Amino acid sequence: MARPPAACEHRHVHYHGYFWRGSDEERSRKARDTHIDGPQFTTADVPPVKMCWWLRKPADKVAGTWGEPEGAAEWMAAQYEKVRTEIDGPDAFWAPAGGRYAAALRDLADGRDVTWQYQLGGDERAFVSVVACSPNGWDREAPCPVEGRGQAC
Numbered sequence: 001m002a003r004p005p006a007a008c009e010h011r012h013v014h015y016h017g018y019f020w021r022g023s024d025e026e027r028s029r030k031a032r033d034t035h036i037d038g039p040q041f042t043t044a045d046v047p048p049v050k051m052c053w054w055l056r057k058p059a060d061k062v063a064g065t066w067g068e069p070e071g072a073a074e075w076m077a078a079q080y081e082k083v084r085t086e087i088d089g090p091d092a093f094w095a096p097a098g099g100r101y102a103a104a105l106r107d108l109a110d111g112r113d114v115t116w117q118y119q120l121g122g123d124e125r126a127f128v129s130v131v132a133c134s135p136n137g138w139d140r141e142a143p144c145p146v147e148g149r150g151q152a153c
């Protein structure tokens with residue numbers, strides 16, 4: 001059952017997750033579109049220069065939406081698990097276990113955006129980002145990308 005529209009009027013902070021992996025070559029080729037003024041900014045899937053600009057992209061870029069920071073931080077840890085065996089570097093440093101997970105949870109609870117970036121083999125990189133929404137502290141005018149689509153209320 002869909003909730004009645006009135007439930008959406010009382011907006012509160014929630015979180016959107018974004019995942020991207022690709023080569024450094026692709027990122028440099030699309031460098032102009034990592035900026036909000038880039039010609040293909042809204043359709044480009046490469047991570048924007050500012051994390052909060054993810055909110056300025058369409059809803060199809062959203063990999064998940066959560067009302068609580070715990071769910072968002074757990075999703076980040078799950079994304080890490082997807083690329084864990086490919087990470088080029090000391091595992092203990094990048095692992096979300098313990099301090100890294102706790103720090104992400106704390107930052108998200110405080111309304112700060114969090115990105116984990118992984119260098120993978122073969123010139124590839126993965127970006128795992130969770131962005132606070134409604135409002136975002138760095139881009140208070142940003143509209144919720146999924147509002148009106150029945151996901152965010």
Ligand SMILES: [Zn+2]
Pocket residue numbers: 014016133134143144145146147152
């Ligand atoms: Zn939102």
